[in-house]
Amino acid sequence: MKVKKAIIPAAGLGTRFLxxxxxxxxxxxxxxxxxxxxYIVEEAVRxxxxxxxxxxxxxxxxxxxxxxxxxxxxxxxAKDGKTEMVETLKKIRSMANIISIRQKQPLGLxxxxxxxxxxxxREPFAVLLGDEIMISKADQETTTETLxxxxxxxxxxxxxxxxxxxxxxxxxxxxxxxxxADGTIRVRNVIEKPSKGQTQSRWAxxxxxxxxxxxxxxxxxxxxxKNGEIQLTDAMLQLAKSQGLLASSFQSRRYDAGDKLGFxxxxxxxxxxxPELSQSLREYLRRLAQTI
Numbered sequence: 001m002k003v004k005k006a007i008i009p010a011a012g013l014g015t016r017f018l019x020x021x022x023x024x025x026x027x028x029x030x031x032x033x034x035x036x037x038x039y040i041v042e043e044a045v046r047x048x049x050x051x052x053x054x055x056x057x058x059x060x061x062x063x064x065x066x067x068x069x070x071x072x073x074x075x076x077x078a079k080d081g082k083t084e085m086v087e088t089l090k091k092i093r094s095m096a097n098i099i100s101i102r103q104k105q106p107l108g109l110x111x112x113x114x115x116x117x118x119x120x121x122r123e124p125f126a127v128l129l130g131d132e133i134m135i136s137k138a139d140q141e142t143t144t145e146t147l148x149x150x151x152x153x154x155x156x157x158x159x160x161x162x163x164x165x166x167x168x169x170x171x172x173x174x175x176x177x178x179x180x181a182d183g184t185i186r187v188r189n190v191i192e193k194p195s196k197g198q199t200q201s202r203w204a205x206x207x208x209x210x211x212x213x214x215x216x217x218x219x220x221x222x223x224x225x226k227n228g229e230i231q232l233t234d235a236m237l238q239l240a241k242s243q244g245l246l247a248s249s250f251q252s253r254r255y256d257a258g259d260k261l262g263f264x265x266x267x268x269x270x271x272x273x274x275p276e277l278s279q280s281l282r283e284y285l286r287r288l289a290q291t292i
Contacts, residue, residue, distance in 0.1 A: 003148040003210055004051060005119065006044040006126040009112035010037065011057035011103040016258060025060045026258065027130045032271050036257050037063055038092065039135070040128050045095050046136075047144035049126060053119050054100045055112045067098040108229025114219040122213045124151055127232075129207030131258030133266050136251065143250040147210040150184065150248055157215065157239055160208035161185060161247035162254065169194060172204035173233040175247045185247040187240045192225065192233040203247060205233070206254055215239055 014026030021029070027037040041052055054063060070089070077086045103115050113127055126144050136142045141149075143160050150158040161175055176189040176199060191199055209232075218235035225231045239245050253269070256262035268285075271277045 001124050002048060002152055003124050003126055004049060005053065005123055006047075006049045006051070006128055006144070007053045007055060007113055007116040007120070008037070008040055008044075008128050008130050009055045009103075009109060010060060010063060010130040011055055011106065011112055012131070012258075013057075013106075014258075016260065017263075023059065025062055027060075028062050028066065029257075029263070031133065031257065031263075031266050032274055032277070035066060036133060037066070037130060039133050040130055041067075041096060041098075043134055043136070043142045043144050044126060044128055046142045047126065047148050049096060049144070051097045051099060051119065053116045054098065055103050055115050056100055057103055057106070064098070064100050067093055069093060106229075107224070108227070108231060110219050110222055110230035110232040110235055113232055114216060114230070117216045120213060120216075124157075124210060124212050127207075127209040127211065131256065132207035133255040133257045134208065134250070134252040135255070135266075135270065136253075140251055143208045143252045143254075144210070146248055146250050147208060150246060151210045151212075154246065155212075156244045156246050157209070157211045157236075158184070158246040158248055159187075159210070159236070160206055160250050161203040162206050162249065163202050164204045166202060169199065169202055169204065170196065172206070173236075174199055174201050175203045175205065176201040177203075177247065180246075183249065187236075187245040187247050190233045190237040190240065190245075192231050205247075206256075208250070211239070212243065214243060218242075 010027050014021030017026055028035045044052060074086050074089055099119055101115050103112050134143045147158045170193055174191045174194055175187045177185040177187040179185055215235055218238040222230050222234045225234060255266035257266050271281050
């Protein structure tokens with residue numbers, strides 16, 4: 001089956017970016033001139049996703065508004081002759097079906113994914129975390145494309161994995177497993193933010209997944225773990241044991257936009273590729289480097 005639906009959990013409070021995120025969703029913070037959430041949606045669309053399910057919380061209506069019609073703005077732009085910008089806004093609102101579901105309680109990532117079950121039904125689906133930015137070149141396969149192709153060819157749920165330094169293992173969900181001939185990993189174990197010495201694996205989960213609908217059953221059965229939250233990794237472990245689970249590396253440039261440094265790195269590197277900013281920013285950075 002082809003993957004046509006995607007869940008984007010976007011109910012977090014964005015406490016690491018307070019006070020900026022007191023009234024502005026962290027997913028709407030800009031990477032140069034585009035909100036973070038747009039990069040996520042575009043990645044999904046490039047992978048053939050048609051239905052985007054936003055799992056949102058209170059004070060997140062700005063995300064829905066961004067993907068909706070803004071008549072007054074578009075009318076003003078059209079009258080000012082800014083037709084190119086009008087077309088850009090029309091393209092954004094028509095790129096996919098945006099469906100919003102309210103997560104009424106902050107019970108963790110596993111619970112957020114489970115909230116999407118009424119829309120997903122029995123179909124396979126992708127999960128893309130809203131604070132993880134994956135940038136791919138135009139001729140390069142996106143991370144979600146890689147996972148969706150793996151699912152279509154093997155029938156097995158597939159998650160993105162990347163090697164991290166041992167000092168950072170405790171920050172991530174970690175998969176343990178054995179490498180297949182094609183370079184993917186047959187997952188044997190999944191550990192949520194392991195303590196030092198708990199695992200020898202350095203294969204971390206950076207927030208891109210493609211699951212069969214059976215994951216919902218395991219999420220329903222999962223009891224709250226760390227911080228009283230329903231952990232997605234617990235359900236992934238059950239899926240790995242019952243049906244099998246693959247982990248795959250990816251080519252995209254990845255940024256943790258939920259971290260202040262990662263957010264700044266994303267802005268700088270994306271700006272260095274921006275046609276209007278690249279040259280002047282490079283000159284500025286060279287001058288700045290001479291003063292520090």
